[in-house]
Amino acid sequence: MRLVVHLATAQQEKFQARTLAEEERIPESFLFKILQLLIRQRIVRSYRGSRGGYQLAVDPTKLTLYRLLEMVEGPLGMNVCVLSGAGCELSTQCAVHEVWVTAQAQLRRTLESATIAELARRTGQKRQAALRPRRQSISSETPDQPQAEGAEG
Incomplete structure (x- = not known):
């Protein structure tokens, strides 16, 4: 499912198998089996040659x-x-x-x-959010709390 969602994130783009395997963390040998199944079901198209790759063949909406x-x-x-x-x-x-x-x-x-289109959109948002720098909370940088009246400092 992740593979189809990945292909839907950039519909017009052709993805190399190695790129798909790396980005989705799928072993290449298993990826090829998945791709063959998706090609047989006409969900994915494959293109040969130096500019080849894999592309979603259906409307993800x-x-x-x-x-x-x-x-x-x-x-x-x-x-x-x-x-x-x-x-x-x-x-x-x-x-x-x-x-x-x-x-x-x-x-x-x-x-x-x-x-699949909605899942691709949400996946893109989640990936963008994961790339944003995280704000560090450092407890030593919090301002001192005012002391109550009569409290000794």
């Missing part, structure tokens, strides 16, 4: 995290009993089934509400 996960992982289900439409044979008698159905619906709503 229209791709939700739910859809991306589904394309990569297959049908999403928190539990087998909510994965299939039929459920299990005990679903009408099982109170746990109701909890799974509610949790599954909430998970789906949450993942469907997160677009």
